[in-house]
Amino acid sequence: MSTVSERLDELGITLPAVAAPVAAYVPAVRTGNQVWTSGQLPFIDGALGTTGRVGAEVTAEEAADLARTAALNALAAVDALVGVDKITRVLKIVGFVASAEGFTGQPTVVNGASNLMGEIFGEAGAHARSAVGVAELPLAAPVEIELIVEVSD
Structure with missing residues (x-):
């Protein structure tokens, strides 16, 4: 079985640099065998390429791609804290x-975020989930993703 890093390489996915916090928090914390990320926005190279509300300025398809990007940012936060190869389950x-x-x-x-976890982790990527509609997000981002993963020692 390949490592998570090897699977990312197979998929042609490079994790981005960890997004700098926009307020008073850290990108991720570990407690026991879990890592919890802060909400991650769909930053690319430190900037939001798209802003607005889904169903108005942003289509659902565009937003699903942005959710995937935000999920990659969440994985980058986990990677920076403990290493992505320590993830055993989403x-x-x-x-x-x-x-x-x-x-x-x-x-x-x-689903943009969920499908990515399935691509990378297979069955270990099957997860519980909440999808919540809100009026506004920080910096007018269309989506924000939080990730909770189980990690090995």
């Missing part, structure tokens, strides 16, 4: 979607 994803009035496709948007 436990939970929490996805926040800045939603226009009447938009109800939050689960489809957060």
Whole structure:
């Protein structure tokens, strides 16, 4: 069985640099055999390429791609703290979607993050999840993703 790093290489995925916090928090913390990330925005090279609410300025398809990007940022936070190869299971994803009035496709948007975990971790990527619609997110981001993973010693 390949390591997580090897699987990322097979998929042609390079983890980004850890996004700098935009307030008073750290990107990830470990307690016991779990790592919890702070909410990660879809930063690319330190900037949001897209802003706005899903169902208005941003399509659900664009937002699903942004959720994938935010999930990669969450994995980068785990990697910086303990190393991505220590991840043994994805436990939970929490996805926040800045939603226009009447938009109800939050689960489809957060699938961008969930599907990525399946691609990388296979069965160990199957996880519990919440997909929540909100009025606004920090910096007018369309999505924010939190990740909880189990890690080995």
